[in-house]
Amino acid sequence: MSFVLHIMVIFEQSLSWEGRNQMAKLMAKLKVVPERLEGSQHLPEVKKNYGVLKNYINGEWVDAEASKLEDVENPATGEIIAQVPLSTARETAKAIEAAQEAWLEWRETPPVTRVRYFFKLRDLMEKHFENISRVQVQEHGKAIDEARGETRRAIENVEVATGVTSLMMGYTLEDGAAAGIDEEAIRSPLGVFASISPFNFPAMIPFWFWPYAVACGNTYIVKPSKQVPLTQEYIFELIHQAGFPPGVISLVNGSHEVADALMDHPLVKGISFVGSTAVAHYVYRKCAENRKRVQAQGGAKNSLVVMPDCVLNRTVANMLSSFYGCTGQRCLAGANLVAVGDIYQELKEKFVEGAKRIKVGYGLDETVNMGPVISGDAKKKIERYIATGVKEGAKLILDGRNIKVDGYPKGHFIGPTVFDNVTPDMTIAKEEIFGPVVSIIRVKNLDEAIDLIHSSPFGNAASIYTQSGPAAREFRYRVQCGNIGINIGIVAAMAYFPFAGSKDSFFGDLHGQGEDAINFFTDRKVVITRWF
Amino acid sequence: MVLKSSFPEITTFGSLIRFALELEKVATSLYEGSSKTYPNVAALPLLADLHRKRSQLLEHTRQQKLNEMILEPIYDLNGNDYALSPNGHSPSALKELIKMAEIIEDKSARFYSDSSRLAKSLLAESSRIFQKMSKENDDNKSKLKTIAS
Numbered sequence: 001m002s003f004v005l006h007i008m009v010i011f012e013q014s015l016s017w018e019g020r021n022q023m024a025k026l027m028a029k030l031k032v033v034p035e036r037l038e039g040s041q042h043l044p045e046v047k048k049n050y051g052v053l054k055n056y057i058n059g060e061w062v063d064a065e066a067s068k069l070e071d072v073e074n075p076a077t078g079e080i081i082a083q084v085p086l087s088t089a090r091e092t093a094k095a096i097e098a099a100q101e102a103w104l105e106w107r108e109t110p111p112v113t114r115v116r117y118f119f120k121l122r123d124l125m126e127k128h129f130e131n132i133s134r135v136q137v138q139e140h141g142k143a144i145d146e147a148r149g150e151t152r153r154a155i156e157n158v159e160v161a162t163g164v165t166s167l168m169m170g171y172t173l174e175d176g177a178a179a180g181i182d183e184e185a186i187r188s189p190l191g192v193f194a195s196i197s198p199f200n201f202p203a204m205i206p207f208w209f210w211p212y213a214v215a216c217g218n219t220y221i222v223k224p225s226k227q228v229p230l231t232q233e234y235i236f237e238l239i240h241q242a243g244f245p246p247g248v249i250s251l252v253n254g255s256h257e258v259a260d261a262l263m264d265h266p267l268v269k270g271i272s273f274v275g276s277t278a279v280a281h282y283v284y285r286k287c288a289e290n291r292k293r294v295q296a297q298g299g300a301k302n303s304l305v306v307m308p309d310c311v312l313n314r315t316v317a318n319m320l321s322s323f324y325g326c327t328g329q330r331c332l333a334g335a336n337l338v339a340v341g342d343i344y345q346e347l348k349e350k351f352v353e354g355a356k357r358i359k360v361g362y363g364l365d366e367t368v369n370m371g372p373v374i375s376g377d378a379k380k381k382i383e384r385y386i387a388t389g390v391k392e393g394a395k396l397i398l399d400g401r402n403i404k405v406d407g408y409p410k411g412h413f414i415g416p417t418v419f420d421n422v423t424p425d426m427t428i429a430k431e432e433i434f435g436p437v438v439s440i441i442r443v444k445n446l447d448e449a450i451d452l453i454h455s456s457p458f459g460n461a462a463s464i465y466t467q468s469g470p471a472a473r474e475f476r477y478r479v480q481c482g483n484i485g486i487n488i489g490i491v492a493a494m495a496y497f498p499f500a501g502s503k504d505s506f507f508g509d510l511h512g513q514g515e516d517a518i519n520f521f522t523d524r525k526v527v528i529t530r531w532f
Numbered sequence: 533m534v535l536k537s538s539f540p541e542i543t544t545f546g547s548l549i550r551f552a553l554e555l556e557k558v559a560t561s562l563y564e565g566s567s568k569t570y571p572n573v574a575a576l577p578l579l580a581d582l583h584r585k586r587s588q589l590l591e592h593t594r595q596q597k598l599n600e601m602i603l604e605p606i607y608d609l610n611g612n613d614y615a616l617s618p619n620g621h622s623p624s625a626l627k628e629l630i631k632m633a634e635i636i637e638d639k640s641a642r643f644y645s646d647s648s649r650l651a652k653s654l655l656a657e658s659s660r661i662f663q664k665m666s667k668e669n670d671d672n673k674s675k676l677k678t679i680a681s
Contacts, residue, residue: 129595145546149600314653317604325603357607359543366546369605490601 042364050082058098059246075141078410087254092261102247161211187522189217202231212517284507295508300460307466322489382435459502641669
């Protein structure tokens with residue numbers, strides 16, 4: 001609902017009888033200029049069409065050699081908004097060689113000088129904050145607030161990376177080896193690194209890695225998802241304006257051919273990957289075979305455990321954002337709603353009531369809570385999961401299929417969906433759906449809830465909603481997940497904390513962001529010194 | 533002077549800020565336009581300036597204070613309680629102008645006060661900003677009373 005009411009109506013309610021007469025006289029003289037903000041109206045798009053995208057290699061925008069192009073679709077409108085080249089291994093190698101060449105000089109650039117480029121970039125990103133966010137909405141479909149939040153996260157990683165002069169410091173111990181023999185450890189950059197990113201966070205995910213790598217003195221190649229290449233294309237123009245030396249940071253668009261070329265090339269020292277568990281495992285194996293550093297983040301099936309003593313209204317509001325934020329396409333999204341004991345009935349009713357009120361539409365409409373899923377294929381896959389849930393005996397109490405969004409007949413929309421009577425053995429309770437589908441599972445107590453979490457091969461995140469300190473402490477202590485939420489449903493580590501999951505949600509040891517990133521992108525060289 | 537406004541429904545943090553920006557737009561336009569009509573009233577351009585700065589503060593808040601971890605849907609604020617829609621007007625007397633301005637300040641004060649209470653559970657930093665803005669609206673009402681007298 002949007003509304004425009006006449007000032008007369010509103011003012012009349014606030015005025016005395018005499019005042020109303022005066023106001024009526026005043027209004028008679030007024031020129032009426034109606035302006036309506038309809039539900040379907042939205043913020044302006046940055047561009048209608050972005051044309052054929054280029055690669056950014058060695059400090060220049062270059063046409064891809066590739067003859068193969070793929071369409072980039074706006075998932076809300078169904079419009080084709082760009083074409084992305086599927087770059088070849090050969091041009092990927094060119095980017096790697098340029099990065100290696102640039103590294104020789106960049107490595108010798110003092111850290112304090114290196115971070116000045118990041119200060120410039122940070123200012124440019126703040127200036128272009130709204131456009132970066134709107135491009136994300138156009139290509140990904142998420143709601144504008146979510147996109148703004150994502151842009152903020154990307155900037156925060158730049159901000160943390162500017163602390164590299166402190167973060168990268170080594171350590172020294174006088175007489176560390178023996179009397180008169182000192183020992184020190186120096187952190188040194190390694191060379192060329194690269195990231196392979198998924199579709200769900202077009203702006204943020206490359207920023208978990210590359211600012212730290214480059215600030216530490218490495219050079220870097222970003223390969224965005226071919227489904228959402230526009231945000232990085234936009235940001236790379238800002239990187240160009242920030243004046244980073246040629247080859248220090250490059251962008252290569254494409255698909256698995258680019259990814260394989262990055263993983264196979266001997267000059268690439270390490271890979272950061274985010275995506276599905278199957279591909280993460282492949283990346284981990286391949287990088288290990290090729291003697292590279294690797295951090296490979298995979299899938300998830302996150303449980304949100306609700307204890308009987310939770311603050312129910314606040315819990316439900318927070319869970320709605322976890323389950324339905326980014327249309328359930330977050331690796332940190334809630335998937336299973338685990339009701340402990342007698343909270344079940346009231347929790348279910350309130351949650352479904354809230355879910356029904358989620359406004360679905362084009363994310364550039366600021367009143368929209370939830371956008372479409374990324375593609376027609378993703379929509380079909382989610383619908384197949386819903387059908388499987390029904391077939392396996394779960395009770396579909398809110399069905400988001402067949403939702404119609406006015407003005408967007410070609411959008412890939414699925415409404416909030418809720419299954420009740422889900423048991424842990426069902427497919428929808430076990431597999432990552434990556435959509436706005438919630439499975440309510442009843443358990444007797446906290447032990448059973450933790451057992452349920454541990455029965456999953458994934459270990460990305462888990463949350464508990466409770467007012468009990470001991471219950472929260474036990475949950476935090478026992479649950480084997482990389483990210484634990486206590487009365488928080490989206491456990492997204494800030495830039496100065498490490499981020500990754502456990503078990504099949506992550507292959508590697510050093511996580512993204514923060515100090516872990518500094519360790520991933522540097523070598524520790526030990527120097528032992530004695531003077532005769 | 534032509535005042536226009538379009539208030540969205542309040543369902544998200546972004547729409548809450550958009551709503552607030554609309555309130556500021558109406559107030560800025562009213563004071564700006566009136567200051568030309570009544571150049572001897574020194575408070576009018578100052579009030580226009582204040583509301584213009586508040587718009588900047590709101591945009592800054594939207595950009596800097598947002599945390600996607602706690603972007604919960606908003607169901608508890610009914611925009612009808614605070615909306616204004618002065619679809620083009622030119623108050624013919626200072627007294628009428630003051631009356632209109634008082635209503636705008638009053639509705640804004642209530643909007644920011646209620647939003648502040650709501651935002652406390654979502655975005656504590658925004659809550660403090662809204663609280664301060666509500667107080668400013670109350671202060672403005674006092675200034676308007678001085679002009680009227």
